[in-house]
Amino acid sequence: MHRLLRQLQAREAELALIHRIAGIGGVEVDLRDGFRNRRSPEYLIIHGLPPTAANETHEDWVARIHPEDRTRVESQFLDSLASTASDYSAEYRIIRPSDGRTRWVRVAAQIDRDTDGRPIRLIGAHFDVTDAKLAEQALRESEERFRTIANSAPIPMWVTKLDGDRSFVNQAYTEFFELNYEEALRLDWRARVHPEDAERILKAEQLRKLVPVSRDPPKNLFAVEIRILRTNGDWRWIKAVSQPRFDEHGEHVGFIGVALDITTAKQAEIELRSSEERFRLMVENAPVMIWMSDAAGKCVQLNQMLREFWGVSAQGVPEFDWSDTLHPEDRASVVSKVSCALNARSDFELKARYLDAKGRYRMLETRAHPRFSTSGEFMGMIGANVDVTERDEAEKARELLVDELNHRVKNTLSIVQAIAHQTFRNNADPIEARHAFEGRLIALGHAHDLLTHANWENASLAELAETTLDAKGTNANRISLAGPRVLLTPKQAVSIAMALHELCTNARKYGALSKDEGRVQVDWRRTSGAGAQLGIIWQEVGGPVVSPPARRGFGSTLLERTLAHDLDGEVTVKFDPEGLLCRIALPLDGAVAGLGD
Template identity: 85%
Template sequence: MSAFTQDAGPDVHQLIRQLQAREAELALIHQIAGVGGVEVDLRDGFRNRRSPEYLEIHGLPPTAANESHEDWVARIHPEDRTHAEGQFLDALAGTALDYSAEYRIIRPSDGQTRWVRVAAQIDRDAEGRPIRLIGAHFDVTDAKFAEQALRESEERFRTIANSAPIPMWVTKLDGQRSFVNQAYTEFFELSYAEALRFDWRSRVHPEDAARILKAEQLRTLVPASPILPKDLFAIEIRILRTNGDWRWIKAVSQPRFDEHGQHVGFIGVAHDITAAKQAEIELRASEERFRLMVENAPVMIWMSDANGKCIHLNQMLREFWGVSEQNVHEFDWVDTLHPEDRGAVVGVSSALKKRCSFELKARYLDTKGRYRMLDTRAHPRFSASGEFVGMIGANVDVTERDEAERARDLLVDELNHRVKNTLSIVQAIAHQTFRKNADPVEARHAFEGRLIALGQAHDLLTEKNWENASLGQLAEVTLDTKGANADLISITGPSVLLAPKQAVSIAMALHELCTNARKYGALSEDEGRVRLDWSKADDARAPLCIVWRESGGPPVSPPARRGFGSTLLERTLAHDLDGEVSVEFEPEGLLCRIALPLDSSVVGIRS
């Protein structure tokens, strides 16, 4: 027996030492990993052995003695106690060989609440009765807090996402939705579960479908770095609503990465940009209408940049300067200014610097080589952000208007002059007619006749824009040779044009000669006649000769006093018109000769 013992002894001791070494290694592993080991002998109560790590996890002193089942139960958090103890006892009473649990304890050492996870093995005898439990306790408080924080974060995300007024979603790598918010389900009018399974691509407009990438194509675009360019995964598409409306959507997605930097899917949002798209369409339509209106406007319209360089000329202005649409940017309008108007550039430069409106009137050389007067009005243009971008203006060709204004001014001056002259004539007629001791009735009739003669002369001049009057028409109207005096007065002579002043004076003279003949001369008797002749030599310097000849009337003699007719013939015709007048009282009747030069600005005789 002793020999056997001596032979076996070294092997047993060696085994013991090896076992002790393994236990030491295991203890070291438990220490490093923070694993609390426990062994419970279930054959006689709940005798147990606990590692130092177990004691630390449970807040027990290193010298803590064997504890009872009740001591363990007492450390369990009141809210978890009943469930944890029941779960343990059920495991022992059953047939399972494994036991695991999670519960909270309140550590006696510091009163902290800690989460403990238990993983144990139950050894049973041949009848299945538990004889021993060997397990490990882990402090999983930090993990539980992290899980709780994650759940709270996810709950906050869901709350925020569901409160957002725009659709949001989260996808897996394969493109399957793992989350959609309430706005997403409302947009597609689906339940949450239906929305997760729904293939949203089926609602995309056919014209936009080809631009949508598949999940595997999207994955190839995700760079290794989480820092991505803006709008890398952005697209504008039309999606059909359940009510049949097409809505413009701008979908923006960003890759999702896990804690290891691995790409795990996408998160995205969708903005309904239908109103913006409609506004964009209307803006383009408005711009096109504006372009057509400007291009075909009956005025010259232009636009410049901030430096005053032309960037647009409408059709009328391009035709005015002979500039093609392609060469507008190279055109410099300053080169077309009249040399005398070059100073206007200073005002334009000042307006550009001050960014204010300006008005300009200057002459510009057109494509036909003519200088045309253009009236320009321009206003500054600003971008949506308030930046000055240039000027827009309109040029109106006022050449004819200015010429008309000058003509009007000349006409007004001429009218004033003529009115003054007419008033002077009327005043002279009145003065001579209503002279002292004149018979009122006779004077009134004479005054009316003289005014009528004056008016008839004015009518003829008005028909010719007061440029000239025909001597033949003047004599015909004044002497009424086609009316009451058709058989009494005859007129002959070539076509002669008289200047306005000459026409008025000769008309008055003929009226006085006719009045005198009717009162005292040839026309005072039935057999009396008057002949009016005029002639002019071909020489432009030769005077116009007019002859008034009466016949068949009573004998005539020089008057005892000088009347209006004598004064008119001598003062007006002889003096004012630089003519010569002679009056002879012959036995056959009165003979009056008038010679006066014709105005060089008026065409004289036409045969």
């Protein structure tokens, strides 16, 4: 008997030790006699009761339960007693009398019953699960905060398990795809990826599998830019960023990701590339020489026209030094001006001579402007060169032409003055004098017209004779012209035009053209080589009998003074009875442009 008692005491000691180590509060309640109970020291500690606490009643236990749990827990306990169940479990809050703190208690108990099913004893274990409950509550609160924050985020977010199935998507995710929550969880997003971007997704996933899973954020982020088809048929560019997630034990359990809608940025990027390409094509094919330099003034880009001008290949631009092509006389001033503009970040304009690929110095006019980055950093210069060599030469030629024109105007006025003097001095009839004066001015004008068309370089003798004598108009059947192509200098053209006009006027008044059957033949010929001569023959036939004039008129004076004296020529006039014969001989030297056949 004593041995059995000692074994029982040993077993109870072992059970007490287990309870103490595990923190289990043991309780035994005699349900037959007023709920008499035995409570272990751990039970008293869990419930905040003193070690000397007396036997407690059912009401004492109920009073210790948190008011919000009291009715539920008591009803559950009493229902368990009233039933035939042998197990009882509960979880509730108590308010400990010792310190007034609220603690969570979990109860697991066995109800012994008699043969009639009446409860006679309850043996139970109480556990303080406050820390687990608080952790569970904190987890729920954390998850709730996560969901609240995630659903408030303006960008799609998702959480996946290790197998890739989504366990959570936020509201922005469902709105992006225009699906409800359950549909969004089941969505096969890969089927929505643009075909051109599918390969990029495949490479990203392969890379993610190759890279060891790391908890270090800089190393475990995976990002890819793709186009996704929304339910409404709209393609959107997104940047998807994901990283692995781990449980409390550090085990990799899945991924969490976000998607940024970068459509606007992508469209801007595409438009920027298109704009840059348009700018590049425009610059490359522009009919002016366009260049760009860095902040030090070194060329970083030359368009095709400028590369051809300097004979530089596209690959050779970085090594090319434009200043080496400057004319020695221009180099110092140009380099100084460009350097000042670079330092001041200001515009500049200049003109200088540069050696081109053909070994010629060409005058280029340059205008340049500073260029800056979006952050305001000075990047260098952009400018255009225009070859103004011909323009400058034309300007010089124009100045010479103006001087020449002034000279010719003065000469013309002198001729007009001489014509007026000769016409009105010896002609008593004012009407006749006016007609003669007008006719001589018209002849002078015809010569000037021909010279103007040829830029006052030369005039064709054939055209001059045809125009002055109206050989294809009124006198088409009465005056014939024959001779090789001869180009006259301006001075010769004016003088010969005046001479032909006077000969024609005299023929109409007194010679062959005064009669219907009269005719005039104008022939000319020339000799080539050194001392070349132009010979012009005026022959009248079919007119009245010709006799020498009684006095010298303007025509004779013109022939002798202008042709013979001013042009260093010879003029002979024969007054044959059959018709006037005039021979004109003029020297044709190298100053005569374009002698032809």
